[in-house]
Amino acid sequence: MTASTTEQQEGGSGKGEGQNRSTILLHTTAEDHHVARMAAVALGLTILEGAIPSPLPGVKPGLANIVTLIVLARYGWRMAVWVSLLRVFAGSLMFGNFLTPGFFLGLSGALLSLLVLGIAQHLPSRWFGPVSHSIYAAFAHIAGQMTVVYLWLIPNAGIAYLIPIFATAALVFGTVNGLIAARFMEEAK
Amino acid sequence: MTVLQHIKPGDWLTLVLCSIGVVWLMLTLWTGELADKAVIRSGGKLFREVSLSRNQTIEVPGPLGISVIAIQDRKARIASDPSPRQYCVRQGWLQQAGEIALCLPNQVSVELVGNHKRYDSLNY
Known part of the structure; x- marks a missing residue:
């Protein structure tokens, strides 16, 4: 895979000086296109999810993780990392929260859950399926977020009070997302 | 299916x-949120630490006079205080760990603590 998933870029440096105009062409593979397509689906789910009211800030179904799970099962961990991180970065640009605390919360959660998925994918597939992956990833997601919240935003032991709420949400939504991913892969076979 | x-x-x-x-x-x-002892301070210094398991009244001297602290049924309150506005008396019973009543004019405070001290915006 090439370093970028951008299909084609035309960069004109300096509007007045015509001679400096240059064209950058990035050669992309079919795999890149696939990453972009899957990331786009994940983005769509993120936006859809933004319309669902949440009882507590931070408690979200994480529907985009369904895409990450499917990509992990079908195309491996590297592709899942691409899709997940593209979704985080592009999503933050779309919602206008790039480099805000919310962005770093999403990023830390995504990074830690990708790390855990990297380990969890080696579980014997005869016994463990997307449901397990999804639950572990969901717990890793809140663990990453809570760590950033505690170290950076609210360095107060009082947030421990919220951990059971987030853990319950992770268990429920992790299971549901895993089931959706498993069901989808079953039907697509 | x-x-x-x-x-x-x-x-x-x-x-x-x-x-x-x-x-x-x-x-x-x-x-473990319920408090099990009360920390009483006077003039910024620790006056006494008392368990909430025994009902009692404690008289704490301050610059304006005596503040009376009552402990009853695992709760604590400031029963009387010479402060002019009586904020700490009107705060009523304290029950949860971390709750605190301050009588600033008389420099007396009662803070409830649990097994492990939790942080709040006052003592962080």
């Missing part, structure tokens, strides 16, 4: 273990 057939044996194991983990988190993080 049911939804449940997508859950493999290991997934059930994951579900059960994680459920136990969540329940354990609830039990450890959501209990």
Whole structure:
């Protein structure tokens, strides 16, 4: 895979000086296109999810993780990392929260859950399926977020009070997302 | 085709273990909130630390006079105080760990603490 998933870029440096105009062409593979397509689906789910009211800030179904799970099962961990991180970065640009605390919360959660998925994918597939992956990833997601919240935003032991709420949400939504991913892969076979 | 057939044996194991983990988190993080002793300060210095298990009244001297602290049924309150606005008296009974009543004019305070001291915006 090439370093970028951008299909084609035309960069004109300096509007007045015509001679400096240059064209950058990035050669992309079919795999890149696939990453972009899957990331786009994940983005769509993120936006859809933004319309669902949440009882507590931070408690979200994480529907985009369904895409990450499917990509992990079908195309491996590297592709899942691409899709997940593209979704985080592009999503933050779309919602206008790039480099805000919310962005770093999403990023830390995504990074830690990708790390855990990297380990969890080696579980014997005869016994463990997307449901397990999804639950572990969901717990890793809140663990990453809570760590950033505690170290950076609210360095107060009082947030421990919220951990059971987030853990319950992770268990429920992790299971549901895993089931959706498993069901989808079953039907697509 | 049911939804449940997508859950493999290991997934059930994951579900059960994680459920136990969540329940354990609830039990450890959501209990022990009730206070078990009161820390009484006068003039910024520790005056006494008393258990909430015994009902008693304690007289604490301050620059304006005597503040009376009552402890009853695992709760504590400032029963009387010479401060002009009586804020700490009107605060009533304190029950949860971390709750605090301050009589600033008389420099007397009562703070409830649990097994481990939790942080709040006052003492962080």
